Every structure is written in structure tokens, then in C-alpha cells.
Amino acid sequence: MPDNWSFVAAAYGLAAVVFIAYGRWLRRREHELTALSASRAHSQAVRSDNTQAVRSDNSQAVRSDNSQAVRSDNTPRSQPLSETGHPRPEPSKRPPLQ
Amino acid sequence: MTVLGWLTALGLVAGLVMDFGIAPREMTQGNVQRIMYVHVPAVWVAYLAFIVGLIGSIAYLARRRPGADRIAHAACEVGTVFLGVNIATGAIWGKPTWGTWWTWDARLTSVSVVFVMFLAYLLLRGAIDDEERAARYSAVLGIVAALNIPLVHFSVYWWRTLHQPPSLLKPGSSTMPPVILTALLVSFAALALLGAYFIVRRARVLALEQEALA
Numbered sequence: 384m385p386d387n388w389s390f391v392a393a394a395y396g397l398a399a400v401v402f403i404a405y406g407r408w409l410r411r412r413e414h415e416l417t418a419l420s421a422s423r424a425h426s427q428a429v430r431s432d433n434t435q436a437v438r439s440d441n442s443q444a445v446r447s448d449n450s451q452a453v454r455s456d457n458t459p460r461s462q463p464l465s466e467t468g469h470p471r472p473e474p475s476k477r478p479p480l481q
Numbered sequence: 482m483t484v485l486g487w488l489t490a491l492g493l494v495a496g497l498v499m500d501f502g503i504a505p506r507e508m509t510q511g512n513v514q515r516i517m518y519v520h521v522p523a524v525w526v527a528y529l530a531f532i533v534g535l536i537g538s539i540a541y542l543a544r545r546r547p548g549a550d551r552i553a554h555a556a557c558e559v560g561t562v563f564l565g566v567n568i569a570t571g572a573i574w575g576k577p578t579w580g581t582w583w584t585w586d587a588r589l590t591s592v593s594v595v596f597v598m599f600l601a602y603l604l605l606r607g608a609i610d611d612e613e614r615a616a617r618y619s620a621v622l623g624i625v626a627a628l629n630i631p632l633v634h635f636s637v638y639w640w641r642t643l644h645q646p647p648s649l650l651k652p653g654s655s656t657m658p659p660v661i662l663t664a665l666l667v668s669f670a671a672l673a674l675l676g677a678y679f680i681v682r683r684a685r686v687l688a689l690e691q692e693a694l695a
Contacts, residue, residue: 397566
């Protein structure tokens with residue numbers, strides 16, 4: 384019987400092409416999905432950083448407002464505090480206009 | 482997985498050395514018999530993959546764990562690839578040996594029915610959007626398709642066929658010369674490693690796909 388090497392080469396070649404193509408497809412798909420999950424994780428991290436930053440900005444602003452308020456509370460007043468709680472002293476106690 | 486990859490590469494090189502370097506030219510068929518070192522191990526690996534798919538499908542139906550479904554899906558897909566290689570290399574061997582690429586004998590018909598059933602399995606998975614339903618339906622189809630494997634194996638005994646009966650997976654000792662048997666077994670080991678490598682990788686890709694969809 385003739386050797387038919389062309390048939391042998393065709394069979395082995397076909398098997399090699401199928402296995403290599405399938406292996407390459409698996410590798411490409413895995414890389415795509417790994418890159419996708421990595422980019423998702425990155426964007427999620429950036430978003431959470433931004434939220435953190437906004438939150439910390441807000442809390443810093445609130446804190447600075449409060450400290451401002453405390454500071455303004457502690458600043459020496461030019462006028463004595465009104466007994467009635469009114470921002471301006473009683474007319475009788477006001478210093479005369481100069 | 483890298484270790485499995487390197488073992489697979491080593492096994493494939495050893496298989497090629499055995500197939501072309503050590504195994505002799507067969508007396509009656511000539512060198513075209515070397516196609517058997519791909520054709521026969523490919524169907525054994527396909528059978529093993531389908532058995533893994535069968536176990537994964539039963540486990541999924543029993544426990545509803547996505548991991549079992551991923552293993553079943555990966556094994557059935559890899560088994561289909563190997564069965565496709567088996568059918569194609571068989572046709573290439575058939576032309577110079579039988580004088581025809583294809584004949585509708587019991588073995589070839591039953592193996593092509595199994596191949597079409599597993600193609601339907603893969604199509605069914607892709608056709609249903611709901612993950613849980615796709616997994617459930619395809620598990621049932623995977624079990625039904627895998628139960629046809631004994632029919633393929635015994636078809637050469639039950640019906641009159643052009644395809645020869647098994648030389649190795651049969652009761653009693655093998656009639657093959659030891660060097661040819663060794664080449665066949667080394668090729669089987671190499672392709673089994675390749676099949677295992679593909680199943681592991683495919684299952685990982687499926688897990689990543691599920692993560693991406695979540």
C-alpha cells in the first residue's frame with residue numbers, strides 16, 4: 384500500500400490547526416475578560432476615591448465652618464452682650480453716639 | 482495551570498516522537514496508519530470529557546452550584562472539539578484505506594449523532610438568556626447526549642459495520658504490537674493532558690464571563 388504521506392500530514396495538520404485555534408481563542412478571551420475586570424475594578428476604585436474625596440471635602444468644609452463659628456464665638460466683642468438676647472444692647476445702655 | 486501547560490507541551494512532543502520516530506511503518510496500511518495515533522486518542526479524550534460533563538451536569542441538577550455547571554459546560558465544549566478532530570481525521574484516514582471519506586455505517590452514524598447532540602448542547606447554552614434556565618436545560622441535554630457513548634462504542638458489535646471493532650477497549654489482551662500500543666498510549670496521555678488543560682482554562686474563562694455579567 385502506498386504511504387499516503389499527504390493524508391498523514393493533512394490529519395496531523397488539521398488536528399494542530401484546530402487545537403492551536405481553540406487554545407488561542409481561549410487565551411484571547413481570558414485576556415479580554417481579565418482586562419475588563421481590571422478596568423472595572425480600577426474605575427470602581429476611582430469612583431470610590433472621588434466619593435471619599437467629596438465626602439472628606441464636605442466634612443472638612445463643615446469642620447471649617449464649625450471652627451469658624453467657634454472662632455467667631457471666641458472673638459472679643461466690641462459691645463457687651465444684651466441681657467435680653469437681642470443683638471444690640473438696650474437703648475439705655477448704648478454708648479452715646481460720637 | 483502553568484505546570485499543566487508545560488506537562489501538556491512535553492507530552493505532545495513525546496507523542497510526536499513516538500508517532501513518527503519510534504513507531505514503525507505498519508505492514509498492511511503503510512504510514513497512513515499513523516493517523517490512528519491522533520484519531521483514536523482524540524475519541525478517548527472526547528469520551529472522558531463527556532463523562533466529566535455528565536458528572537458535572539448531574540451535580541448541577543442535584544446541588545445547583547454554578548461551579549458544577551461551569552465544569553460541565555467546559556468539558557462538553559472541549560469534548561466536542563476532540564470529537565470533531567476524531568471525525569475529521571477518521572475521514573482523512575478513510576479515503577486512502579476504505580476508498581471513501583464517509584459512509585453511513587453504524588459507528589460513523591452513531592458518533593455523528595453524538596457530535597450533533599453536543600453541538601445542540603452548545604447552541605442551547607447560547608440561545609437562552611437566563612443563566613439558570615440555560616444551565617438546567619443544557620444539563621439535561623448533556624446527560625442524554627453522554628448516555629449515547631455506550632451506543633457508539635458497542636455499535637460495531639451490534640450492527641454489521643465497515644468500521645473495525647475496538648483493538649484496545651475490549652475484553653481480553655490487546656493484539657497490537659507493544660511498540661504501536663506504546664505510541665498509542667503516549668499519544669493518548671498527551672491528548673488527555675491537552676484536554677485537561679483546555680477544560681481548566683475554559684472553566685476559568687466561564688467564571689470570568691459570569692463575573693463580567695454580574
